[in-house]
Amino acid sequence: xxxxxxxxxxxxxxxxxxxxxxxxxxRMAFFLLSADPTxxxxxxxxxxxxxxxxxxxxxxxxxxxDDLCGxxxxxxxxxxxxxxxxxxxxxxxxxxxxxxxxxxHVLGGRCSPLEDEDxxxxxxxxxxxxxxxxxxxxxxxxxxxxxxxxxxxxLVQDSLKELDVKITRLSYGLPVGGSIGYADRVTLxxxxxxxxxxxxxx
Amino acid sequence: xxxxxxxxxxxxxxxxxxxxxxxxxxRMAFFLLSADPTxxxxxxxxxxxxxxxxxxxxxxxxxxxDDLCGxxxxxxxxxxxxxxxxxxxxxxxxxxxxxxxxxxHVLGGRCSPLEDEDxxxxxxxxxxxxxxxxxxxxxxxxxxxxxxxxxxxxLVQDSLKELDVKITRLSYGLPVGGSIGYADRVTLxxxxxxxxxxxxxx
Numbered sequence: 001x002x003x004x005x006x007x008x009x010x011x012x013x014x015x016x017x018x019x020x021x022x023x024x025x026x027r028m029a030f031f032l033l034s035a036d037p038t039x040x041x042x043x044x045x046x047x048x049x050x051x052x053x054x055x056x057x058x059x060x061x062x063x064x065x066d067d068l069c070g071x072x073x074x075x076x077x078x079x080x081x082x083x084x085x086x087x088x089x090x091x092x093x094x095x096x097x098x099x100x101x102x103x104x105h106v107l108g109g110r111c112s113p114l115e116d117e118d119x120x121x122x123x124x125x126x127x128x129x130x131x132x133x134x135x136x137x138x139x140x141x142x143x144x145x146x147x148x149x150x151x152x153x154x155l156v157q158d159s160l161k162e163l164d165v166k167i168t169r170l171s172y173g174l175p176v177g178g179s180i181g182y183a184d185r186v187t188l189x190x191x192x193x194x195x196x197x198x199x200x201x202x
Numbered sequence: 203x204x205x206x207x208x209x210x211x212x213x214x215x216x217x218x219x220x221x222x223x224x225x226x227x228x229r230m231a232f233f234l235l236s237a238d239p240t241x242x243x244x245x246x247x248x249x250x251x252x253x254x255x256x257x258x259x260x261x262x263x264x265x266x267x268d269d270l271c272g273x274x275x276x277x278x279x280x281x282x283x284x285x286x287x288x289x290x291x292x293x294x295x296x297x298x299x300x301x302x303x304x305x306x307h308v309l310g311g312r313c314s315p316l317e318d319e320d321x322x323x324x325x326x327x328x329x330x331x332x333x334x335x336x337x338x339x340x341x342x343x344x345x346x347x348x349x350x351x352x353x354x355x356x357l358v359q360d361s362l363k364e365l366d367v368k369i370t371r372l373s374y375g376l377p378v379g380g381s382i383g384y385a386d387r388v389t390l391x392x393x394x395x396x397x398x399x400x401x402x403x404x
């Protein structure tokens with residue numbers, strides 16, 4: 001048999017989540033069927049309204065419910081240190097590890113010629129403006145330890161070459177081939193502690 | 203930082219799914235944030251309306267969109283064989299495997315004195331009525347191979363003792379595709395006890 005109408009439909013929809021296969025989707029659907037109705041309706045409402053309630057911080061580009069995110073609005077954060085990440089997900093992973101006390105900058109893209117992706121020029125312009133405005137002394141590149149991350153790092157480095165700012169990069173304490181979103185706290189901490197300055201070749 | 207308002211709330215709600223931890227929930231929430239809006243709204247609607255659209259078949263108790271489920275309403279199913287399962291989820295798993303052509307009966311509970319669970323008496327009454335009505339010749343117990351499954355099997359068996367019907371149970375043994383090296387002691391013991399003679403072709 002195929003699953004009955006609405007139930008089969010829901011299972012199909014749930015199966016679109018990354019990493020959720022047919023059996024997991026079915027299990028989730030059955031869980032929804034018998035779970036606390038308050039939770040179920042909160043979940044449905046939260047999913048439906050997510051996009052209108054969550055926006056990007058106008059400064060750093062991270063997810064936020066206001067015009068400025070909690071990090072940018074916090075006066076006790078060190079404005080002289082800016083951590084550059086590829087995506088909002090990476091930004092949240094860094095921040096939740098609690099190892100960094102400065103500001104973030106979400107590029108909103110990565111350099112990947114093969115997949116025809118690039119870092120938005122607007123984001124790089126904004127990064128340069130923020131560095132000048134805050135008088136930042138260090139830009140930390142927290143980019144994924146992959147070839148695209150390397151290319152993105154070169155791109156950011158190149159776009160900052162006129163500015164008098166130290167550029168460092170998280171060390172390869174990160175497991176090569178992994179992604180920042182899934183790194184554990186200790187690995188992130190070690191990678192931050194052992195960051196190295198990116199030297200211009202002379 | 204804690205995650206901003208609505209986003210953190212959604213992550214918390216998603217983390218209630220069985221087997222979904224904090225990181226997976228976050229990943230799902232970010233996926234929802236950037237996914238196709240049509241899919242997102244369909245999903246929200248499907249979750250919100252699930253309970254009113256899906257009900258239980260009045261005969262077998264499996265999930266259904268109508269009064270009678272697809273299996274019970276199908277005249278070509280063998281009415282003389284009834285497969286007893288604990289839950290709707292087990293029923294769907296059996297049916298999707300495509301190995302059984304009879305009817306089902308969902309008990310809607312299992313016998314577990316430790317967790318204060320029991321099989322609803324109404325379900326056993328209905329099972330007896332269905333066996334008589336269909337003139338069923340065999341009841342197959344497809345109950346989980348655990349102590350609760352064993353107790354549930356005894357209970358069903360006991361409640362059918364007045365009826366002239368053959369009662370069988372799914373066999374125990376090594377899972378096909380598994381390996382002896384990874385099988386647990388009890389499974390190996392049962393597989394040995396219920397070994398079968400390999401017949402020479404004559």
